[in-house]
Amino acid sequence: MQDHAPLLERAFARVPRDADYQLEPSAGEVPTFIRGSYYVNGPAGLKRGDLRYRHWLDPDGMVAALHFGDGGVRFVCRFVRGSKFTAEEEAGQALYRTFGTGFPGDQLKRGIGLESPVNVSVWAWNDTLLAFGEQGLPWELDPVTLETRGEYTFNRRLNAISPLSAHPNFDYTSDEMFNFGISFSARHPSVNLYRFGGGDLIFRKRLPLEYPCSVHDFGLSPSYAVFYLSPHLLDVEALMRDGATLMEALSWQPERGSTMLLASRETGEAVASFPIGSSYCLHLANCFEDNGHLNVDVIELEQPVYDQYDIPELFTDVRHAQPKRYIVDPEKGEVKDTAVLDYRNMCDFPAIDPRRAGRETRDFWVLGISATEKPGRKFFDQVVHANWHSGEIEIFQAPAHHYFGGEPIFLGDPEHEDRGCVICQRFDAESETMDFLLFDAFEVTKGPIAVLPLREPIHLGFHASFHPAG
Numbered sequence: 001m002q003d004h005a006p007l008l009e010r011a012f013a014r015v016p017r018d019a020d021y022q023l024e025p026s027a028g029e030v031p032t033f034i035r036g037s038y039y040v041n042g043p044a045g046l047k048r049g050d051l052r053y054r055h056w057l058d059p060d061g062m063v064a065a066l067h068f069g070d071g072g073v074r075f076v077c078r079f080v081r082g083s084k085f086t087a088e089e090e091a092g093q094a095l096y097r098t099f100g101t102g103f104p105g106d107q108l109k110r111g112i113g114l115e116s117p118v119n120v121s122v123w124a125w126n127d128t129l130l131a132f133g134e135q136g137l138p139w140e141l142d143p144v145t146l147e148t149r150g151e152y153t154f155n156r157r158l159n160a161i162s163p164l165s166a167h168p169n170f171d172y173t174s175d176e177m178f179n180f181g182i183s184f185s186a187r188h189p190s191v192n193l194y195r196f197g198g199g200d201l202i203f204r205k206r207l208p209l210e211y212p213c214s215v216h217d218f219g220l221s222p223s224y225a226v227f228y229l230s231p232h233l234l235d236v237e238a239l240m241r242d243g244a245t246l247m248e249a250l251s252w253q254p255e256r257g258s259t260m261l262l263a264s265r266e267t268g269e270a271v272a273s274f275p276i277g278s279s280y281c282l283h284l285a286n287c288f289e290d291n292g293h294l295n296v297d298v299i300e301l302e303q304p305v306y307d308q309y310d311i312p313e314l315f316t317d318v319r320h321a322q323p324k325r326y327i328v329d330p331e332k333g334e335v336k337d338t339a340v341l342d343y344r345n346m347c348d349f350p351a352i353d354p355r356r357a358g359r360e361t362r363d364f365w366v367l368g369i370s371a372t373e374k375p376g377r378k379f380f381d382q383v384v385h386a387n388w389h390s391g392e393i394e395i396f397q398a399p400a401h402h403y404f405g406g407e408p409i410f411l412g413d414p415e416h417e418d419r420g421c422v423i424c425q426r427f428d429a430e431s432e433t434m435d436f437l438l439f440d441a442f443e444v445t446k447g448p449i450a451v452l453p454l455r456e457p458i459h460l461g462f463h464a465s466f467h468p469a470g
């Protein structure tokens with residue numbers, strides 16, 4: 001089998017260290033309009049004591065920040081000190097079963113779920129910085145130093161076993177947060193839809209599901225919460241009964257079909273549910289309404305991708321993906337039309353200009369894998385800018401041994417609606433160095449406009465966000 005990601009194992013070989021220092025560009029300049037804090041979370045380090053993790057979702061979360069200010073760029077990174085991290089540090093060994101790694105005597109949280117490694121995403125909500133894992137409560141961090149302040153309970157309205165995803169959506173006009181979590185009960189599976197505001201829980205609605213499916217993300221338009229439900233079923237009893245890992249307890253059952261579920265954003269009540277084929281969606285890009293139609297932009301995959309996260313043999317058999325727009329009549333509960341963009345490589349971490357969330361999307365950015373469908377390991381080696389209006393796809397292709405990490409989020413120029421940068425990480429596996437790269441968001445093909453080298457590499461991140469200054 002060919003290796004399309006030579007030396008990729010080096011990206012996962014070391015456990016990064018907490019750090020705090022100034023960054024100086026090695027090339028280019030940081031645009032002066034960038035003021036505020038960029039954050040990225042992701043699984044860091046493959047080892048805990050003698051245990052070597054096998055799956056990309058296993059390691060503990062580490063958050064990195066770039067604070068852009070008048071004095072330059074300050075880099076900070078720290079492990080999130082969640083319950084799992086703290087207990088295992090004290091014990092000097094792994095204690096908990098993880099997404100893809102089990103071992104004799106491993107523990108579950110209260111015997112029913114995984115203790116969160118808090119390793120997926122990080123968001124500033126008002127002035128509160130929250131790090132999230134796949135399920136479980138977020139952990140609050142100091143927005144500057146990234147020190148862990150404690151588990152965030154939403155004013156004690158949620159508890160340690162409340163299901164909650166790593167993908168909140170925000171209404172920046174009302175400062176409300178929407179989020180969801182899946183209850184994987186075999187008899188009564190449901191999606192819990194939450195609306196938070198004013199530091200409190202406004203509602204929690206339980207929407208019944210046909211089957212206990214794993215759902216990672218959801219969308220929010222001005223009127224609807226939008227769920228792309230794929231038949232990736234979790235047998236939670238296998239986790240408790242048979243000592244299975246979460247990965248082993250998941251099964252892909254495409255014959256059951258996928259469904260789009262719409263709920264009222266105002267009340268949380270279900271308003272429509274209808275079939276949408278048998279594909280899989282890990283991430284939505286944006287949802288907006290136009291002439292009575294709901295537009296749902298997603299990255300659609302042929303099948304789930306978590307079985308492609310074996311470290312360091314990532315994405316060995318990964319299949320095509322495609323950016324797709326569902327144009328839905330929400331009143332009738334049916335798909336009126338679809339549109340696709342001409343990019344078929346596996347791609348992930350879609351990002352839009354956050355100022356356009358809930359409004360018509362023209363542009364978005366993703367990381368792509370050039371060797372999609374060729375057998376052999378591979379990794380993200382393309383930064384992609386796509387335009388829904390023109391259909392144009394613009395690609396920055398990394399040279400050999402260079403790999404990208406971290407959602408390529410958009411940093412908008414406050415003075416110009418159509419200007420901004422995207423930022424992501426680059427790991428050079430040959431020299432074992434890492435940089436943060438800034439691209440002109442609308443000219444990614446030209447390559448980075450600024451390169452910010454780190455003193456030593458950290459992990460390749462998952463989701464990122466930006467909290468503007470002031």
Ligand SMILES: [Fe+2]
Binds near residue numbers: 167
């Ligand atoms: Fe995600």
